[in-house]
Amino acid sequence: ALISMRQLLDHAAENGYGVPAFNVNNLEQMRAIMEAADATNSPVIVQASAGARKYAGAPFLRHLILAAVEEFPHIPVVMHQDHGTSPAICQRSIQLGFSSVMMDGSLKEDGKTPADYDYNVEVTRQVVAMAHACGVSVEGELGCLGSLETGQAGEEDGVGAEGTLSHEQMLTDPDEAADFVKRTQVDALAIAIGTSHGAYKFTRPPTGDTLAIGQIKAIHKRIPNTHLVMHGSSSVPQEWLKIINEHGGNISETYGVPVEEIQEGIKHGVRKVNIDTDLRLASTGAIRRYFTEHPAEFDPRKYLAKATLAMSEIVKARYEAFGTAGQA
Ligand code: G3H
Ligand code: 13P
Ligand code: NA
Ligand code: ZN
DSSP, rough: OBOOHHHHHHHHHHHTTOOOEEOOOSSSHHHHHHHHHHHTTTEEEEEEEEHHHHHHHHHHHHHHHHHHHHOOOOOOEEEEEEEEHHHHHHHHHHTOOOOOEEETTOTTSSSBBOOOOHHHHHHHHHHHHHHTTTTTTTEEEEOOOTTTTTTTOOOTTOOOOSBOOOOOTTTTOOHHHHHHHHHHSSEEEEESSSOOOOSSSSSSSSSSOOHHHHHHHHHHHHOTTEEEOOOSSSOOOOEEEHHHHHHOOOSSSSOOOOHHHHHHTTTEEEEEEEOEEEEHHHHHHHHHHHHHHHHTOOOHHHHHHHHHHHHHHHHHHHHHHHHHOOOO
């Protein structure tokens, strides 16, 4: 059944687990997520970005998610819009039947320029008023996503702030978070705690302090009833980078957010964990490997099935690691 984000994250908070939110653009990603959710009895958050709507078309995306609900009626599914850049975009998604929207007012409408605090409060407040009247949940964002190591927002193709960010911009302030939640009434808050979008988060192997865990604790203490959201939470599996590079790929050395650090965040109020890159890497690796091993094959179902399986394994592992398994 389709449920709101608020319903699911309230249950997650009561029961002390986290929910990975996976980006969807196509049938294979959708199937991979639902098969893993079915196998582990996990509730699901699927999210569509502006890029996903451009790629698949809004009606196809909408029906892909509704098809998942139809085929797996026993699995609760949140249909979330990722990184809305204006109230108008959020309104359109509400009309399309999304049960949750993100108004990302940390950036201006161009999705690149850091916005000031009052603008963020104003647009988020507007979206909450509209969404709550329709039973739809709202995620806001305070602070700019960026790697504390590199000072970069990370995303190679356009999502996130441009240029180098200051340390202060990259860490959400607990007092400001409390004021923001009070003034906007958001259901969930994405916080900046050292992660960035995309595959290139950190240049060195993690040493246990990738996340600003102290900041998470301080924010959770200040707003214990607000569900915290971590964007840029792919772990960038080294085994998939290796497979990609062994089969004609060329991805330079890079590291993501270790699963153990995400688990630590979940102990301190993190309820939604955004993951896109990991499924991109797994599907690319599986397809590259299939191509080198079966150079004469040309039926797309053959290699897409391998991609689906590879993505599904990652989804399952995250459901188990975050405590989502068994909660559907
Ligand atoms: O926020 C970033 C997500 O990974 C979505 O990426 O805009 O390329 O679909 P996208
Ligand atoms: P990753 O690029 O780390 O997978 O993050 C995805 C994300 O935050 C989508 O909003
Ligand atoms: Na989101
Ligand atoms: Zn994001």
